[in-house]
Structure formats: C-alpha cells, structure tokens
Amino acid sequence: MKLTQHGENLWQITRFYAFNCYLVRDGNGLTLIDTNMEGSAADILKAAQTIRQPITRITLTHAHGDHVGSLDEVAAQLPDAEVTFTARTAEFLQGKLELHPDEPQSKLRGGFVNRMTQATRLISPGEMVGSLRVVAAPGHTPDHIAFYDERDGTLIAGDAFQTQAGTAVAGITRWLFPFPAMATWHLPTALVTAVTLRNLNLTRLAVGHGRVLENPASQMDKAIREAEAKVNG
Secondary structure, X not given: OEEEEEOOOEEEEEEOOOEEEEEEEXXXXXXXEXXXXXXXXXXXXHHHHHHOOOEEEEXXXXXXXXXXXXXXXXXXXXXXXXEEEOHHHHHHHXXXXXXXXXXXXXXXXXXXXXXXXXXXXXXXXXXXXXXXEEEEOOOOOOOOEEEEEOOOOEEEOOOOEEOOOOOEEOXXXXXXXXXHHHOOOOHHHHHHHXXXXXXXXXXXXXXXXXXXXXXXXXHHHHHHHHHHHHHHO
C-alpha cells in the first residue's frame, strides 16, 4: 500500500501500483471514496490512522469489484460511518444487472460484484457528500458518478478517465494498462461525460487507475480529442 497526499485535503491509497481509492479530509473526519479491491480494508484503516483522523463517510463511484471489493469489510469495521451511493449502484450491488429502458442497450462490461452493505443515504447528482459535490459521470458504467471538491477544484473521477499508461477517456485503450477500456460499457456516453468533467473548473484530477494530475486541462483535452476521433471515425 502506498499513501500519497495531494494538496491539503486529498490522500491517494494505491495497491498493486495502479488501483486507487481516496480519503478526503472534511472538518474533523475523512470521506473514503471507493474501497479498492477485496482485501484492502486493513490498508485503508491504516491510512486513516496515519492521517490521524477517523473515516466518517464511505461513498462509491461505481459498482465494479476493484472499487467496491472491500466495502463490506470496511463498513463492518466502521459501523458509525455514513454510507452513500446512488440507487443505480445499489441495484448493481444487489446483483440486478438489467439495463434500464432509457440507457444505451450496450453490453455491461467489467466485474460487478454483490455486496451486503446498504446505503444509509442514497445520493443523486447535485447533492453533497461532505464538501464533495456529486457529479453524474456515466459511460464506464451506467451508475458511474464523480466527486468534485469545490474548496480547491479537485475532481475524484473514478474510471471516467485513467492516467495509468497515459491519460485516456474511459473506453479508449492504453495497451500497457487496457483494463479500464475493456470494462467500459458505452464509449459515446463516456465521451459526453469526459467533456462535462473537463468543463468544471479543475485544478486536480484524481482517477481510479494511475497518478493524480495537477492542472489537468491540456491532458484531458488531448484524451477527449482522441475519444472524439474514435467515436466519430
């Protein structure tokens, strides 16, 4: 496990060089964004101890196993923490993998896993989780959301972008790390999301796979142009 601080309020927890979850400081507590793959609970709790603040909130970007793998274990050890995710994520965590009629009818991809933990509060885009604004970010999966820290312009984008082996929109392959692309449900939707996220006033981009980018606009623009060429070509 590697723990890296970015700015005043963000810590990146990395396992196996490329699998990230995040802790965000908010007042006297920490918000955990994603729980990484199965078996990560000890590392997550150790990270909070290193920061010397308690985890008071647990939230999720989407229901793939490398993001929710340790949800049950972490939640069991933090019984007083608020647990938040969307109603769509709740369906996937319960094994309900049918697409909704208003969603593009492309094949779901990636490793969805069942988990027992239920949300103490279901969240929707536009709502706040502590200091983080929930932003709709579908494309990699139908339920995908991101979190925007309005205090300093940090975006925790989940798999809407990757930076491992090069910055890319979800669904665009980086052959040295192809897994996010292989697990992406609908590239055209992912591209719309990428443009939406780019138009936020970002100072920092934190992703599920790869390093955190400071002043990410130019790299996001390049990744979006590549995705546009793929979608429109």
